């Protein structure tokens with residue numbers, strides 16, 4: 451079975467009630483490829499508003515979730531609270547959280563387990579810095595990040611892996627189609643060797659890092675690129691062109 455194309459929009463810490471309603475209006479009225487699964491991740495404050503206004507068929511993701519069920523954890527949101535609000539996905543392991551908020555592999559893995567155990571899908575982000583790429587450590591870095599979750603989880607069916615080279619995020623410096631395809635193929639080979647043939651065949655591996663309406667078509671033609679995680683361009687009307695990149 452071919453893997454369903456998947457496009458996520460990560461708004462990061464951008465937007466306002468008015469701006470997010472406008473983005474939702476654009477998505478609601480656009481003709482979107484029915485074969486593409488679309489998930490958008492607004493800031494936590496706007497999750498409910500987004501879910502209430504967005505048309506059915508497009509899912510909403512949190513940008514983060516905590517690994518404890520409830521209690522004295524100021525500022526955090528639990529898996530059950532997301533489910534209670536019809537939020538069905540979460541991003542985890544984004545490099546901005548790994549680098550700026552110093553989340554390590556073990557913490558990201560623990561949150562991934564909590565989300566999956568609770569029935570929330572996880573867009574699991576991994577990727578290398580420029581320094582790591584220049585010292586040929588890309589595959590080692592990415593597989594180390596993946597190994598941390600492999601040790602905690604058994605069911606991969608609700609995971610989408612987002613390969614996001616840090617040097618390509620928000621820089622306008624997109625990875626070339628060859629660079630992206632090479633890492634995606636290596637991730638798939640790792641899944642085959644370390645997890646199973648089935649998981650390798652079925653897991654979506656999406657690319658993130660300066661994806662735009664201009665570069666998405668070529669990237670989408672690569673055999674191991676199953677979609678995108680879009681930052682900056684997800685705030686713009688051209689996001690719908692990225693969703694429709696396989697049309």
Ligand SMILES: O=C[C@H](O)COP(=O)(O)O
Pocket residue numbers: 460544614618619620621622658659660661679680681682683
């Ligand atoms: O989560 C999305 C990525 O960090 C990519 O962001 P960007 O499209 O603004 O480069």
